[in-house]
Amino acid sequence: MRITPYGAAQTVTGSCHLVETFSKGGYKLILDCGAYQGAEDDRNAQPFGFEPNTVNAVVISHAHHDHIGRLPILIRRGYRGQIYLSEPTLRFLPVILEDSLRLMTEEHERGERSGRKIPELLWDQADLNELYQRLEPVPLHQELAFGPFTLRLRGAGHLPGSAFIEVREGKQCLIFSGDLGNRSKEVLPDPEDPPSADLVLCEGTYGDRPHRPFDETIAEFAQVLGEHLSQGGKVFIPSFALERAQEVLYHLRELEQQNKIPSVPVYVDSPMADKISEIYPQVKRYFSPEVQALYDQGIDPFRPRQLRHTHTVDESKALGDLSGPLVIVAGNGMLSGGRILHHLRYGLSDPKNALVITGYQPRGGLGRILLEGAERVRMFGEEVRVKAQTYTLGGFSGHAGQDELLDWLKGENRVALVHGEPEKLQTLARALGSRGQTAQVAEWGKPIEV
Numbered sequence: 001m002r003i004t005p006y007g008a009a010q011t012v013t014g015s016c017h018l019v020e021t022f023s024k025g026g027y028k029l030i031l032d033c034g035a036y037q038g039a040e041d042d043r044n045a046q047p048f049g050f051e052p053n054t055v056n057a058v059v060i061s062h063a064h065h066d067h068i069g070r071l072p073i074l075i076r077r078g079y080r081g082q083i084y085l086s087e088p089t090l091r092f093l094p095v096i097l098e099d100s101l102r103l104m105t106e107e108h109e110r111g112e113r114s115g116r117k118i119p120e121l122l123w124d125q126a127d128l129n130e131l132y133q134r135l136e137p138v139p140l141h142q143e144l145a146f147g148p149f150t151l152r153l154r155g156a157g158h159l160p161g162s163a164f165i166e167v168r169e170g171k172q173c174l175i176f177s178g179d180l181g182n183r184s185k186e187v188l189p190d191p192e193d194p195p196s197a198d199l200v201l202c203e204g205t206y207g208d209r210p211h212r213p214f215d216e217t218i219a220e221f222a223q224v225l226g227e228h229l230s231q232g233g234k235v236f237i238p239s240f241a242l243e244r245a246q247e248v249l250y251h252l253r254e255l256e257q258q259n260k261i262p263s264v265p266v267y268v269d270s271p272m273a274d275k276i277s278e279i280y281p282q283v284k285r286y287f288s289p290e291v292q293a294l295y296d297q298g299i300d301p302f303r304p305r306q307l308r309h310t311h312t313v314d315e316s317k318a319l320g321d322l323s324g325p326l327v328i329v330a331g332n333g334m335l336s337g338g339r340i341l342h343h344l345r346y347g348l349s350d351p352k353n354a355l356v357i358t359g360y361q362p363r364g365g366l367g368r369i370l371l372e373g374a375e376r377v378r379m380f381g382e383e384v385r386v387k388a389q390t391y392t393l394g395g396f397s398g399h400a401g402q403d404e405l406l407d408w409l410k411g412e413n414r415v416a417l418v419h420g421e422p423e424k425l426q427t428l429a430r431a432l433g434s435r436g437q438t439a440q441v442a443e444w445g446k447p448i449e450v
């Protein structure tokens with residue numbers, strides 16, 4: 001068999017890989033079908049690099065948009081087979097793709113109103129409905145046979161139900177890592193060890209460095225919360241709706257239980273995060289033993305004492321009139337849009353307040369500008385004076401750091417690297433090479449023989 005990357009090659013988005021065999025009449029399998037995001041999102045409109053109607057099956061590693069976001073395009077362009085995924089991924093997928101459709105449609109309508117010539121939408125609700133007919137949940141570890149292949153999903157510890165994928169044909173074994181979780185975090189189980197394979201296609205998002213120890217991150221989180229809440233301040237935490245928002249709630253609850261922070265109202269100002277949180281109890285066996293134990297005692301691990309939700313935009317705006325101490329968790333995590341911006345517009349000028357960043361901030365984005373110490377920023381056409389403090393807590397990353405990647409790959413002979421910036425993948429390839437493993441940085445459209 002052979003594998004060809006058609007996405008996430010020397011970049012972190014657009015995960016999509018074609019596995020082919022030429023025996024028994026030939027068979028084609030796609031591992032992930034993710035969207036390109038950020039500066040690269042125009043690549044979503046381009047051809048896949050293979051013919052969707054010649055693909056026999058699709059297997060998905062996890063529900064992040066950069067691993068599922070091109071599935072509706074695959075359907076629109078003629079794919080008519082099944083899509084295999086874990087049960088939690090099956091449940092999260094509609095929430096993610098329907099939000100994506102809403103954002104895409106809103107942007108399209110804004111474009112139309114402005115009178116600009118705008119391209120057709122890449123997909124619509126009909127494609128999504130067709131896609132839903134093709135989803136097929138698969139338990140982790142269960143062996144599945146497709147044509148000449150046998151497949152297995154194994155726990156990757158990156159999202160509830162996230163998987164790495166084992167593909168076997170005869171005696172050959174290929175592993176695709178998907179995204180591997182950060183072992184030192186508490187909410188999800190550790191990634192399972194991979195079997196020894198002929199080739200591992202492995203992510204390298206943090207291929208160049210280890211993460212800061214997680215207990216240090218949580219200690220700093222407690223300190224920042226304590227300092228600002230005791231002054232009556234508001235703490236704003238921009239978060240992605242899937243996993244990070246709930247993880248923040250988990251630690252707020254834990255810190256409150258341990259009396260390390262005062263109990264204050266915690267507002268989740270994200271209808272999408274609420275939808276994901278509603279799914280969590282239905283997939284509780286996909287969490288760490290600690291989280292499962294809390295569920296077994298009848299405790300919601302993701303519910304601080306004074307948890308509140310906003311539903312409408314008016315309710316969200318009304319949060320601006322409340323006085324602290326309080327915490328607001330809102331989207332989006334990269335500060336490129338969403339309700340968090342309205343809170344910052346009114347909240348950044350108060351020195352009692354804090355912005356706590358738990359995720360990656362792109363260069364030139366508002367989060368990065370605030371972290372660099374800007375005294376003024378422009379928001380919604382107005383100048384806002386920045387008096388609030390901004391903190392970044394690096395250890396929250398949902399990906400394995402370099403040390404964990406090296407440990408995960410220790411029993412493997414041959415590795416091809418994807419899902420990372422080129423320098424990070426090269427650093428990881430050198431680290432693997434220095435201990436005698438064969439490692440290469442994979443390229444778009446270039447087949448690698450297993």
Ligand SMILES: [Zn+2]
Pocket residue numbers: 062064067158179
């Ligand atoms: Zn991911």
